Amino acid sequence: MRIQLFYNSPKARRYFRAIRDGLNEDTVALAPIGLSSAPALPEAELAWMTAYSTARKAARPDLSEARLRQYTQVLRRFARWHYGAVHQRMRLMRPDVVGVWGGQGVDTRAVRRAAAALGIPCMLFETGLLPSTTTADTRGVNFENSVPRDPQFYARYTAPAELPRHFVPRRAPQGEAEPLPARYVFMPFQVALDSQVLLYSPWIRSMAQFYWVMENCLREVPEPLHLVCKPHPSCKQAHNELRRHAASHPRLHIVDNHSSEDLIRGAEGVVTLNSSVGIEALLLDCPVLCLGDACYAIPGVAERSRSPERVREWLHALALGRPPAAPLRQPFLHWLANAYVIPGSHKAPEDPHFRRLRARFAAAVSEAGHGLSAWAAAA
Structure with missing residues (x-):
């Protein structure tokens, strides 16, 4: 060969x-x-x-x-x-x-x-797609990859696998960790000019738009739920305008000194465009909502939204303690580990x-x- x-x-x-x-x-x-x-x-x-x-x-x-x-x-x-x-x-x-x-x-x-x-x-x-692994795919990477999207494929998959439960941080947090609200949804920002945003995010075209869409949706969600954002450690954008707004908002927070793993573990859900943080959230049994095109946005694995109305519904369900069921989350992850x-x-x-x-x-x-x-x- x-x-x-x-x-x-x-x-x-x-x-x-x-x-x-x-x-x-x-x-x-x-x-x-x-x-x-x-x-x-x-x-x-x-x-x-x-x-x-x-x-x-x-x-x-x-x-x-x-x-x-x-x-x-x-x-x-x-x-x-x-x-x-x-x-x-x-x-x-x-x-x-x-x-x-x-x-x-x-x-x-x-x-x-x-x-x-x-x-x-x-x-x-x-x-x-999983921590400490490599992708090798003849079809493509990210959303273009060959990961099956049919929920029935995972409904039939029964082989177990050992899954990672801890992740290596992309960059170690610097400084003292900011205080976090008791109940929150984690919003990981992504690299602004990455293909995940430019090619695979049909309706959210920037992190600023992501922030303002979520801020607008939060207004109709019961009071106890907050949103916590973390800028991507590899992105050069300072997000100064968003930081100023969050500093004066009672339910929006932008933090830098927490690892993504810790933020997922404390969150009631993760909303992302299509970040690998979504996969990490699945590994930690955390509900995920994707606003962009993601290979893991499969019914029964993670939720998907193409409108603010659907985002509000998802946030409202979390606030009431009724996250959507994800019966295929584990079979999907087991298949990734065993076969992909x-x-x-x-x-x-x-x-x-x-x-x-x-x-x-x-x-x-x-x-x-x-x-x-x-x-x-x-x-």
């Missing part, structure tokens, strides 16, 4: 070297994505490869339409050059499967598109990680029907 792994960062290069060493295969090759000349590509192909990067720039309020058009044209040139480089490398090695970290950047999407053009399955790697995630973080993979990954690569090749015969036919 010939495996070709394309890296686009030092992090990905380190992980792919670990895969090569851990699989102990002479046919695992690493290569930078690189740049090279390429033939003209259809506009639709270039638009798809640059969609996320263009959306990131378009979200900047200081960028004029003219500058955005210029930037888009530059992105499309780079998409074509990345495509040309990886297409050439794939044709030279003739791999059975390729891999790349992430799913949305111009260089990553160029790898995906070149692999598709040559009929090669492409494994996309990302931080795992690759055990172990990409930062320190060990033998169980490589065994599961080897099987995942083999399944991708088998499903695609790819191999020497396919390349012989292509030649």
Whole structure:
């Protein structure tokens, strides 16, 4: 089985070297994505490869339409050059499967598109859905992944699994922890320009909008319930206006010095766009409401809302002590642990990680029907 792994960062290069060493295969090759000349590509192909990067720039309020058009044209040139480089490398090695970290950047999407053009399955790697795991999926990452969305699939799933009950904080809290209300719903903010917000959040387009929608909904919810927000530790936005408003509001709080795990454990529910904090809440048996597109927003696992009215209903039920039932929460998590995630973080993979990954690569090749015969036919 010939495996070709394309890296686009030092992090990905380190992980792919670990895969090569851990699989102990002479046919695992690493290569930078690189740049090279390429033939003209259809506009639709270039638009798809640059969609996320263009959306990131378009979200900047200081960028004029003219500058955005210029930037888009530059992105499309780079998409074509990345495509040309990886297409050439794939044709030279003739791999059975390729891999790349992430799913949305111009260089990553160029790898995906070149692999598709040559009929090669492409494994996309990302931080795992469960703590201390890794995602390896040929369909996509985040909402695009291959996690089944049919509730009946989980209703039939009965295999148990050992689940994590404690999480490594993304960044250790600094300073003294702020006081928390007795009863609250936790609202984790997300990175403003992340694909989770730009691509998978149809009606909430920013953390400010998230805050004001929830503030408006809270007005019609019984008094004891508060909302506690925590900015994402990797987001550079200061949220100064929101902080000033929360400081004068009796039931809204923005905190920095609590871990997400502690905030989940004390909450009566978590409302999120599609954050991985939602998965952590499921692991701690905490009700979850998703306002964006999330692979875990499945009836019986987590609730989903596309309107303020539904948010108010969910908050009201929590305030009255009647959270929605989630009978499929545990089967969903057990299936993730048993069948979907690759055990172990990409930062320190060990033998169980490589065994599961080897099987995942083999399944991708088998499903695609790819191999020497396919390349012989292509030649």
